[in-house]
Amino acid sequence: MLSRRSVLRALGGGAALGALAGCGVPAAYVAPGDRAAADRSARDRRLTWANWPLYIDTDDSGRKRPTLEAFERRTGIAVDYVEEINDNDEFFGKISPALMNHQPTDRDLIVISDWMCARFVRLGWVQEMDRARQPNVTRYLDPLLRSPAFDPGRRFTVPWQSGITGIAYNRRELGREIRHVSDLWASDLKGRVTLLSGLDEAFALLMQGDGVDITRWTADDFHRMCDQVEKRVKGGHIRRFTGNDYIKDLFSRDVLACQAYSGDVIQLQADDPDIEFVVPEEGAELWSESLMIPNLAAHKTNAERLVDHYYDPDVAAELAAWVNYVCPVPAAQDVLASAKDEETAALAEDPLIFPDTAMRRRLAIARDIAAEERVEFARRWNGIVGL
Known part of the structure; x- marks a missing residue:
């Protein structure tokens, strides 16, 4: 696919x-x-x-x-x-x-x-x-x-x-719930987390985890987010950056938690009911x-x-x-x-197709990356991701 x-x-x-x-x-x-x-x-x-x-x-x-x-x-x-x-x-x-x-x-x-x-x-x-x-x-x-x-x-x-960029994880293997973006950085997930490689796909959720209003984020917000991701890459916490191939990592249990798209997880859950999708308490991007x-x-x-x-x-x-x-x-x-x-x-009744009221309150559409920002931001992000 x-x-x-x-x-x-x-x-x-x-x-x-x-x-x-x-x-x-x-x-x-x-x-x-x-x-x-x-x-x-x-x-x-x-x-x-x-x-x-x-x-x-x-x-x-x-x-x-x-x-x-x-x-x-x-x-x-x-x-x-x-x-x-x-x-x-x-x-x-x-x-x-x-x-x-x-x-x-x-x-x-x-x-x-x-x-x-x-x-x-x-x-x-x-x-x-x-x-x-x-x-x-x-x-x-x-x-x-x-x-x-x-x-x-x-x-x-x-x-x-439409869809939601949130977090997918294997609850049985992890043995606990994930409710916040910060939960990805717990010590028991070191080397078992992936993030999306696309700048436009990845940045909003990571900013939300830092308390940023993604409808009006700034360059400072972006670079602070990059600093944090870069630190976790160097420390070995983030396993790798992915496209849609995070699906096979999650299904094989090589990865226990990852950035994911809601539509993909519905399909995954049909084969593995232990996989869950969460809209973090801080919010998630609606795209x-x-x-x-x-x-x-x-x-x-x-x-x-x-x-x-x-x-x-x-x-x-x-x-x-x-x-x-x-x-x-x-x-x-x-x-x-x-x-x-x-x-x-x-x-x-599936909230990933029709989000319920509580979930809708946590969804936001990120402001897009302006033309004058894109080259600088892409260079910074791609340097971290390794593209």
Whole structure:
């Protein structure tokens, strides 16, 4: 299974974009009046949608996508669904030359992580959506996700799926609970802890463990966090830094506690009920991977209708039951609860799909790393991680 959360590699595409935007290169930014193409939706009833692998419901054969095919039947709009996004930076490198040079990408809808969405929004590479065509989004989008710092009011982005970066651990092997980020640094976990290697994936939870409000963190907060991580790397407490391969370390018990994504842990728990996921008392990061319409998309209206289709609670429930990430449509919980199948109905009570009130109070969306900060911060973090 390919990771849907990228690893920021050295000073690769993400850092290069930060430098580009930070230098204010005129060719990179696209003004609002230059973003739209003539919309062919009415006469050309189709659209192209780029997404990550294994990120939509399929039937038992793996060939059909029930929720997507329902949209095609209802609207008569044909969807070319392409599973081509394996890494945020890689995909940025694929489509940025077209966007930078004001050329079409041949895609009407894309899904990337919000920290990367922030850069697209800053550069003016995506179009504002028409909420008049999206009544479901207006009505049902989770209030926690409605107004991130990079896109107030979600004018340019709509969450596809959401998730939590928290802590996973083997309770039986460890013999105690983990409730705080600081619990990772207990002496009995020396050499048995992993952290995520991606800067954008790792930093927020570690700052929260230090009492930082991640909606308004500062450079001093960042460097203090790095100092602490660097000390624990040198002392041998942190075993290594990982992408999604923390899953095999945790499953094999080589690692007893790690930074982890909520959606992965649901799958792990099916095979090993001793694995638990915790949102620390200090809080955890709520993240999203979001739908966007890139500049010069030829089928903008069709794309907006497809986005709204997935905010129908019945559709959102069907998707949530398959992907097991945090559902951005809380109203889907009641739909799942009423399912005749007991296993499906039980998903409505899973706090990693529908966080309960107590958990929601501890979730926050981190402010993104600004363009002018990225090169410096990436260099510091990657030096610690060894990228």
